[in-house]
Amino acid sequence: MTPPIKRDKPWLMRTYSGHSSAKASNELYRTNLSKGQTGLSVAFDLPTQTGYDSDHPLARGEVGKVGVPIGNISDMAALFDQIPLGQMNTSMTINATAAWLLALYVAVAERQGATPAQLQGTTQNDILKEYLSRGTYIFPPQPSVRLITDIIAYTVKHIPKWNPTNICSYHLQEAGATPTQELAYALSTAIAILDAVRDSGQIGAEGFEQVVGRISFFVNAGIRFIEETCKMRAFGEMWDQLAQKRYGAQSEEMRRFRYGVQVNSLGLTEAQPENNVQRIVLEMLGVSLSKKARARAIQLPAWNEALGLPRPWDQQWALRMQQVLSFETDLLEYGDIFDGSPVIAAKVKSLVEGAMAEMARVQEQGGMVQAIESGYVKRQLVTSHTERMRAIERGDLKIVGLNCYRETEVSPLTGGVDSGIMKVDPRAEREQIERLNAFRAQRNATEVKAALANLTETARSGANIMPASILCAHAGVTTGEWSQTLRDIFGEYRAPTGIDIPANDDSRGARAVAIRSQVTQTGAELGRPLRLLIGKPGLDGHSNGAEQIAVKGRDVGFEIVYEGIRLTPEQIAKAALEEGVHLIGLSVLSGSHVEMVEDVFNQLDQVGLKGLPVVIGGIIPESDAALLKERGIAAVYTPKDIDMNGIMVDILNLIRKHHELPPVAAI
Amino acid sequence: MTRTALPEPAALAFAVSARDRLALAQALNLLDDRRPAARQCAAAFLEALPAEKQEGGGHLIGITGPPGAGKSSLTAALIQVWRRRGLKVAILAVDPSSPISGGALLGDRLRMHASGADREVFIRSLACRGEFGGLSAEVWPMSLAMLAAFDVVLVETVGVGQKEIDVSKMTDTTCFVAQPASGDSIQFLKAGIMEIPHVIVVNKEDIGMAARKTLSELKTTLGRRTDADGWQAPALSASAALGSGIEALADALDSHRQWLLERGQFAARRRRCQAEWLVKHLREEFGRYGINRLGGEAVLFAELTDAPRRSPIAAYDDLRIRILPQD
Incomplete structure (x- = not known):
């Protein structure tokens, strides 16, 4: 009889999920756990992430869309109903409002009878990357760093098994970062945070090694899985050195590079989406093959993410991929299979x-915070992403099904309009607001007032924000109230857009030159240069598309007005009027496109711009695209529209059509 | 072609004076329109604007300084102060165009986002389109349209060195924003390359030492020097980030307006602005030759500042005809 083979323990398997309501998400979590998922990964909706109650005007259309709405302690209690928090390992993708959601989590755990010391999990809490990608920041960088610092200092003392911050290179890659940029900016962020914790004086020199040991990372894995393997090994080496040399961490344990992964969504295609399955599996290899640089936790996207919201079955499929790799293959039976490889070492x-x-x-500029404030880092990312998009457009970067091998049989998985995705029940928002109102009616107003007064004083004094926030959680404060209190003290911020980059070589290419001459010509016919307003209504901060269109538009001769993310429809209409634009391009990726378009049209009507051409880009299911066109949207663009020059010609012709000029020929 | 049909000038002027936002937007589009028919229409529109606003009303302010000095954030802070004082504010923000594509990214709205959804604040961005020394040719006519509807009109331009001060010739009051710890502006002032602005402000006083040092150097450089009219420019410091010094800055800008009014120079200043615009525009189109055809710069300025009020477009077309050889 052969002895049983010794296998490594598998990583934590999670699925990033949450939608509609706390109750619906709780049911989903319990089902997922019963299927062999070993940890939870909570997706919050955008109002929760940006600190608004469900009934705030800015929350309209966003409640329960990209995640679960958590407005107060009763929502949090419902989310973890029958899930013992003392034993669970929960990852929360939450940043600007991380201190608040952690406070709610602690308060619910206390009500369940667990002690803070038992709690295990992660708050993403990397607000700096929100200025560069994703966009759910609220406050200026300095107070944001202070909030991150407070959570770290608090958890190291009171919730020692918690990962207080997950420094994210993930979203940097989504914003276009190369592996080198991912390494550089994530580690520069870590330096900014650790320096801030050290300088805050909340943790003495003797305890600082513990702080270093609690820092974890959240990483992306792209399709170039050999390079990604090398990137992870590079991360490990660099972190070890940084922890030792800059922060004096002696123990090897405390210097270990601990990270979780969500594999790449950027490369997933809307065209022939079944191919995303093999992409996801290959990407998973990049963060699991090398034992030395293996992820602690993995969550995989669903194959149909580029089409819309995945269904439970799609998420189950993603979980099963992880289970097959860890339980069926022999991966976990070996030591590091790359040690000694000169090819890997050189890379x-x-x-x-x-x-x-x-x-x-970055350090020359004063560090990561300064390099973000000046727009430097964002410009680097926009430049990289622009190069990537141009390479796809030219066909130099091959993506099967998108810019090559496009011919396809009819897919049985996506047969029929929208059959391959889930739609959030439109009643979810109304019901959430009803629950919020009921909650407000039954709480003790005096206690709430006192808790908020205490929060104000704490925020002003510079003391740690966590105890005051936990008090607020128990008292029945809402997400909007907690955030507004801090907005009043810290102020709000708008990050640099990074689109002010030099024109690249493609803008000198024959096609771009030809389009530019048509843009100029049409401008002359209409009397003045053509102007586009690029608007991102709503709370969604995914700005890649808007940025790329803005840069491309400038390069073909349009004058571009782009004010960054999170505008109200009222602000968009106001800008369109004041700037005298010829066309508005909206970008919405949160799924709230129908509501946003309706509101933008209403506002345009009110300012007297009814009929101005409006186009939209985003993750927009076919049936919605038809509906939007019916309501007056001139064109809908989705991720499968990669021909940016073609989009520009399209926009030009829409402007011409609006002014009753004949279209220009295809360019 | 209903969408590009030209408006009726008198009705448009009436609507702009009545503070109709859509009308103002249309007027600015018209003033940007280069087609000959539109130009005629624009001239008629400007003629039809009420004279008192053009000659003696409102406050036209230029704000300029090197890139990164924080002009937009100071502007945003000033907007707040003026709004609290009950003043209605219009902004003309001039951004550079791409020399390659002719396209432009107009980013100042973003940096001034403080104005939000306030209907008493109106921001129009302009690309300088590679002409007129950093100051778009449309700025002066557009300023006149905005003055008809708003209490304060602020023109923000970016520039480096001497060109940045072009704006000072076409506004009532010019504010120069100095970058702390950068000696450039001081050198330009000392060397007389840069004309003295009416107000100098060192932004970012929150950074401390460097800002204080720059302020004291500026004060030394300015000494007791005055501009050609006898105004002595104050030097202040402020912080857009902290909101400090902004009230004092608004006061300093207003005191220059009061000073012009008290000395009866306000209307003359506006006429001088228009003369500067006309001469600059002529020089762009015809060079020294054109100016000489009209008797040289001194004669031309004297003629223009004495002439009765005309719209800048009509006045320009008259001068142009006098330069062009007649058949």
């Missing part, structure tokens, strides 16, 4: 060197 070395050089440039 790691070149990544480390490139990242060190970029980190030095």
